[in-house]
Amino acid sequence: xKTINILIASLAVAAISSCSLIGPKSKPTSVSGEQATAVxxxxxxxxxxxxxxxxxxxxxxxxxxVTAAGQPVDRVDDMPYVTFEKQTGRVYASNGCNIxxxxxxxxxxxxxxxxNMLSTMKMCEPTPYETAITKxxxxxxxxxxxxxxxxSYLTFSDAKxxxxxxxxxxxxxxxxxxxxxxxxxxxxVSGDDATLFIDINELKVHGNTGCNLFNGSLFINPDKxxxxxxxxxxxxxxxxxxxxxxxxxxxxxxxxxxxIQGSKNNVMLLNSAGxxxxxxxxxxxxxx
Numbered sequence: 412x413k414t415i416n417i418l419i420a421s422l423a424v425a426a427i428s429s430c431s432l433i434g435p436k437s438k439p440t441s442v443s444g445e446q447a448t449a450v451x452x453x454x455x456x457x458x459x460x461x462x463x464x465x466x467x468x469x470x471x472x473x474x475x476x477v478t479a480a481g482q483p484v485d486r487v488d489d490m491p492y493v494t495f496e497k498q499t500g501r502v503y504a505s506n507g508c509n510i511x512x513x514x515x516x517x518x519x520x521x522x523x524x525x526x527n528m529l530s531t532m533k534m535c536e537p538t539p540y541e542t543a544i545t546k547x548x549x550x551x552x553x554x555x556x557x558x559x560x561x562x563s564y565l566t567f568s569d570a571k572x573x574x575x576x577x578x579x580x581x582x583x584x585x586x587x588x589x590x591x592x593x594x595x596x597x598x599x600v601s602g603d604d605a606t607l608f609i610d611i612n613e614l615k616v617h618g619n620t621g622c623n624l625f626n627g628s629l630f631i632n633p634d635k636x637x638x639x640x641x642x643x644x645x646x647x648x649x650x651x652x653x654x655x656x657x658x659x660x661x662x663x664x665x666x667x668x669x670x671i672q673g674s675k676n677n678v679m680l681l682n683s684a685g686x687x688x689x690x691x692x693x694x695x696x697x698x699x
Contacts, residue, residue: 622651
């Protein structure tokens with residue numbers, strides 16, 4: 412079980428909010444120098460600014476590549492992926508062997524153009540999908556995004572409409588916002604002060620155990636459906652009437668591995684055995 416760091420009671424709320432937060436696994440380091448070779452494209456020039464803003468928002472983030480050249484990617488570990496950074500116009504990817512990075516731009520008709528792509532030059536056993544992934548990231552393609560439940564699917568198609576690769580991303584946006592903690596380990600939480608605020612985009616969490624304030628970081632695992640991990644939790648150390656509940660809330664967050672959207676405005680947090688650790692009720696936004 413992870414250790415929960417306890418801060419002294421005199422720490423101000425501002426100090427809590429400034430705690431160092433560790434995000435998800437880091438993106439690949441830019442490839443350059445002797446470690447890299449250029450992936451030849453016809454687009455190594457200034458990227459067009461005619462961007463489909465809605466599409467840019469939808470593809471932003473990390474995607475796991477699940478099919479290539481019409482065949483499923485049959486790996487368990489180190490799945491190939493592609494990550495788009497909307498703010499920088501950069502793309503990072505793995506074809507299952509080598510790491511690629513470069514620039515990209517979107518046009519209003521849903522086409523994507525890659526340029527200045529570089530790749531590492533590791534020698535790996537041939538795979539049927541490595542070439543298809545490199546091809547998809549080496550020129551122009553048409554993108555389409557479909558939503559199925561909490562999963563989004565991104566398809567790259569060539570000029571003839573043939574599918575090159577498909578990638579998947581788990582949509583955990585249903586967790587965004589303010590939540591009332593209603594139960595922990597099957598026991599109702601007393602009072603209305605136990606709350607949780609989750610920011611999926613910033614990968615941060617903070618809240619109130621009913622008496623003490625806490626914050627921390629979270630990680631969304633794109634390889635597993637609805638997988639979430641709360642870590643680096645830090646709390647104030649005031650003596651409270653119900654210290655058992657205070658500890659139970661923090662421990663439940665530390666043990667959470669899955670978040671499931673329940674019925675109306677409810678979310679359940681589960682441990683690795685599928686046991687319900689915590690239930691949350693959405694707190695409606697108030698108009699200012």
